[in-house]
Amino acid sequence: MRPFWLNQALETMPEPPAPPLDRELRVDVCIVGGGYTGLWTALELRRQAPCLSVALIEADICGAGASGRNGGCVLGWASKYPTLQRLFGDAEALRLVAESERCAAEIGDFCREHGIDAEFRHDGTLFTATNRAQQAAIAPLMDGLAERGIGSFAALEAAEVQRRSGSSCHRQGWFSPRAATVQPAKLVRGLRRVAREQGVELFEGTPLRALERGRPARVITPGGRIVAERVVLATNAWMARLFPEFRRTIAIVSSDMVITEPAPEALAATGLADGVSVLDSRTFVHYYRSTPAGRLMLGKGGNTFAFGGHVHDLFDRPSRYREPLSRRLAAFFPSLAGVPLAASWTGPSDRSVTGLPFFGALPGHANIVYGLGYSGNGVGPTRMGAKLLSALVLGQDNAWSRSPLARGPLGRFPPEPARYLGSLMVRNAIRRKERAEDRERRPRPWDDWLAGFAAAAGKSDKLAS
Known part of the structure; x- marks a missing residue:
């Protein structure tokens, strides 16, 4: 089953799949994975080093994974500042927050430059509290950020929060203008088109069967192989299945989403008039936003956990949580209770121990690099990931290659079955x-x-x- 966003993108941006690899190919760089991380990295390499030959393989079609089925909220890392500061120190934490908040504008600029109709709306995000416990948990963080001038969140009066969010459920809130929303599958399919236009050789329907480590490395697929001086592993949630050394570095957790049929008049009556994303302060948050066609998308993370880090078939079906999500949508928006749901779906999130992505090279193989662990916040940060991975591939000495994010995983989950049962x-x-x-x-x-x-x-x- 294709998720709603990807079906919509394939209908409006029809392009035949790229052929699978059926021969031996020699390139400078081979990228494994056709989602945001892989495509942004391919584009960044072509921008910085156009002389390099770059090939990308994807097991399915580009966007079939989390990049084509997430909520489409382009968010920064200001709320992660305490974790960043604790792990990496103040200077790097401040740099990463600033870089993360630039990503929304960069994505918008890229879409305009290359004619990608990804429904990009740079209308900001609202981080809210819907009960006293959430207020007590989040207000000190937001107040502390504001006092230090970190990030771009500003407190709003309750009435303004309810007006902008379209719902009276929100009791307190903070707004950042440096966030956006996109139709996520249209974005990834647009990146695919531009990558091919810029000379990236793309092979879809081409799963990785084996990786022979060395220099050069050999990427083995069912119909051929790619001999590459450097390899980028960008399969995210699927890394644990492909490479045993990553099984305890991430936990695969679902996020479940529903989307309504178009109801622009009813949606406008709520006051939710633009592309602002709204997130509450639960541990596993509710998040919602509208679309230009007058639909409302609502999701919630933390429902299904995968045993052993395997992305099983439950992640490719309509959500088992459709009814609870429908009830929550009606609680946020009683006036939309009668609007039919168009679809529900599930997406896999590769959650790291720290909640931050991590990057590095395979031990003993500096020419094979990886990035994963976006922990449910990847639309914007994959832009940063591409800059870091490109720095590693090109052997650059800069703030990205020196970042502590490039030190590999900063923790591991317990072994199974303790991890699964504990989760x-x-x-x-x-x-x-x-x-x-x-x-x-x-x-x-x-x-x-x-x-x-x-x-x-x-x-x-x-x-x-």
Whole structure:
């Protein structure tokens, strides 16, 4: 099953699949993975070093993974500043927040320059609290950021939050203008087109079967092989299945989404008039935004966990959480309760221990580099990832190649089955805790304690972006 966004993109941007690899090919750089990370990296390499030959292989079609099925929210890292500062120090944390907030404008500029109709809307984002517990948890962070001039969030009065969000559920909120929304599959399909126009050799329907490490490296596929001086591994959630050394560096978690049929008049009546994205302050957040056609998309992370880091077939089906999401949509927007849902779907998110992506080279093989672990916030940060990966491929000495993000994973999850069983225990505790908080009741101490592990493991993101 193709998710809603990808079906829509394929209908409006019809291009036949690129042929699979059926021969031996020699190139300077081979990229494995045709999502945002792989395509942005291919484009960055062609921009910086147009003399390099670049080939990209994709197991399915470009955008079939998380890049074609996320919520389309282009968000920065200001809310991650405390984690960045703790791990990397103040200077690098400030640099990464600033870089992350530039990504929305850069994506908009790229779409305009190359004629990509990705429904880009640079209307900002609202980070909100819907109960007292969320207010108590998030207000100190946002107040601290504002006092230090970090990021671009500013507090709004409750009435203004409710007006901009279109919902009276929000009791407090902070707005950043340096965020955007896109139709995610149209963006990735647009990147695909531009990459081919700029000389990247693309092979779809070409899964990686084996990687012979060395210099040159050999990328083995069912119908051929690519001999490459340098290799970029950009398969994200699928890395754990392809390379055993990454199985404990990420946990595969779903984000589930629904989208309504077009109802522009009913949506406009709520006050949600532009492309602002709205995210509450739960551990596994609700996020929503409108589309130019008058649809409303709503999602929630942290539902399905994959045993052993394998992206199984539940991630390619309509969401099992369609009904709870429909009820939540009606709670946010009672006037939209009667608007039919057009689709539901599920996406895989590769969550790292820190909640931040990590990059590096395979041990002993500096010519084979990787990047993954975007933890549900990838639409904007994959632009940064491409800059870092390009610096590693090109052997540059700059702020990206020296970044602590390039040191590989900064932690590992417990082995199975402890990781899977523990994830379910923590998820269920979070659900009980948040139900109590929604009723303005105190959670049970046991649930509070268990839920704390999610925050410690950087699991407070979603597949909104």
